[in-house]
Amino acid sequence: MRIKLALLDNDERYINKIATALNSKYSQSLELYVFSDKDIMEKTIDLNNINVFVTDPQLFDLDTITAKNIATAYLTDSVDIVSIKGHTAVHKFQKIENIYNCMKRMYEEVYEVEVQKETSFSKSTQLVVYTSFSGGTGTSIVAMSDAITKAKMNKKVLYLNLEYFDSTNLCFHSDNKTTFGDVVYAIKKKSKNLETKLETFMNKDNDFNVYFFNQANVLLDKLELFNIEDLTMLFDTLKNMNFDYIVVDKNISFSEDEQYIFSIASKIRFVVDGTEISNQKFLRLMNSLPLIDERNKTDYCSKIEVIYNKMSTSSNNRISGDNIKIVASINKYRTNKDIDIVYEIVKRQYLANI
Numbered sequence: 001m002r003i004k005l006a007l008l009d010n011d012e013r014y015i016n017k018i019a020t021a022l023n024s025k026y027s028q029s030l031e032l033y034v035f036s037d038k039d040i041m042e043k044t045i046d047l048n049n050i051n052v053f054v055t056d057p058q059l060f061d062l063d064t065i066t067a068k069n070i071a072t073a074y075l076t077d078s079v080d081i082v083s084i085k086g087h088t089a090v091h092k093f094q095k096i097e098n099i100y101n102c103m104k105r106m107y108e109e110v111y112e113v114e115v116q117k118e119t120s121f122s123k124s125t126q127l128v129v130y131t132s133f134s135g136g137t138g139t140s141i142v143a144m145s146d147a148i149t150k151a152k153m154n155k156k157v158l159y160l161n162l163e164y165f166d167s168t169n170l171c172f173h174s175d176n177k178t179t180f181g182d183v184v185y186a187i188k189k190k191s192k193n194l195e196t197k198l199e200t201f202m203n204k205d206n207d208f209n210v211y212f213f214n215q216a217n218v219l220l221d222k223l224e225l226f227n228i229e230d231l232t233m234l235f236d237t238l239k240n241m242n243f244d245y246i247v248v249d250k251n252i253s254f255s256e257d258e259q260y261i262f263s264i265a266s267k268i269r270f271v272v273d274g275t276e277i278s279n280q281k282f283l284r285l286m287n288s289l290p291l292i293d294e295r296n297k298t299d300y301c302s303k304i305e306v307i308y309n310k311m312s313t314s315s316n317n318r319i320s321g322d323n324i325k326i327v328a329s330i331n332k333y334r335t336n337k338d339i340d341i342v343y344e345i346v347k348r349q350y351l352a353n354i
Helices: 012-026 038-044 096-111 139-152 180-188 194-201 219-225 228-238 256-264 276-296 338-347
Strands: 003-008 030-035 052-055 071-076 087-091 126-131 157-161 245-249 267-272 304-311 326-331
Touching: 003 012, 003 038, 003 096, 012 030, 012 096, 030 038, 052 096, 071 096, 087 096, 126 139, 126 256, 139 157, 139 245, 139 267, 139 304, 139 338, 180 194, 180 219, 180 228, 194 228, 219 228, 228 256, 267 276, 276 304
Parallel strands: 003 030, 003 052, 052 071, 071 087, 126 245, 126 267, 157 245, 267 304, 304 326
Antiparallel strands: none
16 A cells, blocks of 8 residues: 655745655655645645645644544754644655655554564665674774775775774774764754764765764763664664665674664674684684574574684684684784775775675
8 A cells, every 4th residue: 555645835846856756766655746735735635535744834734634544744944843833843855765754654653554673674784793702803904894895896885883992083084073972962862853963973984985983082972872772763863874884893792782783783793813712702602692592582693604814824723613604714914003904905805705
């Protein structure tokens, strides 16, 4: 069933533009009616047969509608207005995806549509998590290198560092003075236009074409974010920003918030350096995961991949096992400088095929 959506606004240029965009992307989901004149609208359609009706507040009084099976809202020019006369306000000049999602949510609320719980992040975006049980394995360097590698393939990539001690600006740089602390503040404030805020705080590195947030100035900013409610708000917003890949760099903890990230991830990549202690810790995880999956009704095992880093034939050993998927092996570096290591990994295309 298509959602019957009616829009009323006296700006003909705007209403025609929005109609073209909605019909272009969502014609299979929407049955669209647009009007710039109230009298013509009332002669053309019966609002009792419309699912969602959105109007300019100067043209129509929504309080005159008596039907209960219609979702209603007012259009507004301001990003800061969330309601008008007790009705939902929809910002006119946001991305077409956001407008559509807003109309869809309004419809679902009124018609009590059961929304299927997400078991993956997005059909169009790969959410890849990098983590490790052992310090010094080079997880952040590998994650940054993967983000750059994907960007060189003309993919739209966000590098998202959720480590307690963020090292984003080791590799990615911008003149923008905002930091991830601003992102945390906007989430805590429950900003209604969070996507617009994130676009303001987000940077694009001119050398690597990777999107990122400047690292937070204080550790407390990161710690305040680690709860499921705030992380859900963050990732639900990022989901609508049309990235091909979001590369998450994260400490391992297996806390509830981390399990949430694992549950929506497309891939969970552990960086292992082949040392005895690193191998033992990873094997203990792989022995425990099937039990965790069974108890929590999750599917972490199928998402886990291994990347060997800093490998040499004389001092490193690979883990063997049918349930261990090794997707890349990076040789020991020729340099000790972190940014030069990133350049070397990208140049040698260690991560090009994953």
